[in-house]
Amino acid sequence: MFPLNSWYVAGWDHEIGRKLLAKMICGIKVVLYRKTDGSVAALEDACWHRQLPLSLGTLEGDTVTCGYHGLSFNGDGRCTHMPSQETINPSACVRSFPIVEQHRFVWIWMGEAHLADPSKIPDFHQNENPEWAGDGGTTHLECDYRLLVDNLMDLTHETFVHSSSIGNRAVAEAPFTVSRTEESVIVTRWMIGIDPPPFFKKQLGGECLVDRWQIITFRAPSAVTIDVGVARTGTGAPQGDRSKGVTGFVIHVSTPETERSCHYYWAFLRNYQLSSQKLTTEWRESARSILAEDKTILEAQQKAVDFYGDRDFNPLSIDSGVILARRRIEEMVATERQNVNGYAKPIIPIVAAPTQIGEMAK
Ligand code: FES
Ligand SMILES: [Fe+2]
Known part of the structure; x- marks a missing residue:
């Protein structure tokens, strides 16, 4: 695993x-x-x-x-x-x-x-760079660390799991792209001219439509960083000018404890109001309560996976990034086994993807 x-x-x-x-x-x-x-x-x-x-x-x-x-x-x-x-x-x-x-x-x-x-070692320099401020914590999860990777590579769950903070309808409906490099799998989603979700509305300090971004980068086996933020719509954020908005950088990295539990380390950084300890505490505690919602879901999912035994997951198009991330983990484990045993065998219980996802994932 x-x-x-x-x-x-x-x-x-x-x-x-x-x-x-x-x-x-x-x-x-x-x-x-x-x-x-x-x-x-x-x-x-x-x-x-x-x-x-x-x-x-x-x-x-x-x-x-x-x-x-x-x-x-x-x-x-x-x-x-x-x-x-x-x-x-x-x-x-x-x-x-x-x-x-x-x-x-x-x-x-x-x-x-x-x-x-x-x-x-994954580059988490934002965690101690003077151009960034923020803090993080640790959450113990009674689940396979790969369920957490799945969760982070598909943020459509924000709409349903985090509706009181960072979720709104736009996350589940907006199109996204998936790409990969030698080192990483990247899922990019832009939501243009939307109402900001509650957390970001508070950060902007008022009512306005925003352009919102989520750029998720996975590095096998368990590091996921997310470049997130919102800017007033029409001010050029999709073209690279984020000056009329707020940017956050979220570090998620998990360490397997057993096959069914993991240590989840996270940090929530920002690149504005760097000296505000109040904001650092607010962001950290917001992250803690948002991730507690994920913990509830992931631990319930692990119990269901254990209950239903070898029943496979069924992939949707929203799972494109998930599938590529899982494949990277599978390749790492297979390579390691091959080196030790002289052969490799697949270990991930996920069924073949529909054609378009399979094409995307090649
Ligand atoms: S000295 Fe450690 S078990 Fe005996
Ligand atoms: Fe979540």
Whole structure:
């Protein structure tokens, strides 16, 4: 369901400090902590001796000591002390994982360490760039992370799930285009001369018709950014002049916890009124309540998927971006399996798309 040879967010930078933090990432138990030089260490959360979670032990300096019989491990996972023993068994170590901190997130690589290339980390520079302001949070979802990707690659659900904030009829009815590059799948939707939905009406401070945009960019396996905004209609936003409007940039990235749960990290940024903490708090809390509506839907959908077993999804034309994103994930997983097992097999339970979607997706 998820590739291991990929960077995943292990947490916000502020989450990981001088306390042992246990997390399940891609079905693997990990313990995270900050070393004395400020860098982050990530070890498998199971003692070499008898598998007690190391997160139940203690941290001194850069060393974790197991809370059962006192074996100590350094930040590379190597055992540095065994009680009542002068020589240390050379095989005594726990797995350590490559870590990179970038754009306010701590990224972890769960696969083959020699393939961990930091240049492959998605570019979320808006999350700490002085030309942007905003903040984010984390939501735990009891669902397959791919259901969240599906949700974000088709925003027509805003009309029905988020009608009190960002949804209105135009989102479900407006045409859109789907394109892809080597790295990404992009869904672009422009809504011209529409009434703004409640959230954006408040941002503009008055009644007017607007041109609204949603430009969704997916990078496999789980990063989705959305360039969103509205501008007074007829002021040139579709041609590139957004000066009579407001622009937001939304980061969504999920990390599989298990096959049926994930950690969902999100941030809501803007490029105007940069010094307004009030606006930062309002945007963040608006995002939190909007995403809580998605959580309700996604967890109910996961229960239905579990209940109906191997029943397939039926694609619509609105699913064009979803299908391409799923295909990218499927390719990553298949490539990884092929490299390990010498063969590849498809794993995504989605039926063949109608002809026009299939054509679009080629
Ligand atoms: S289980 Fe950790 S030292 Fe024995
Ligand atoms: Fe949503």
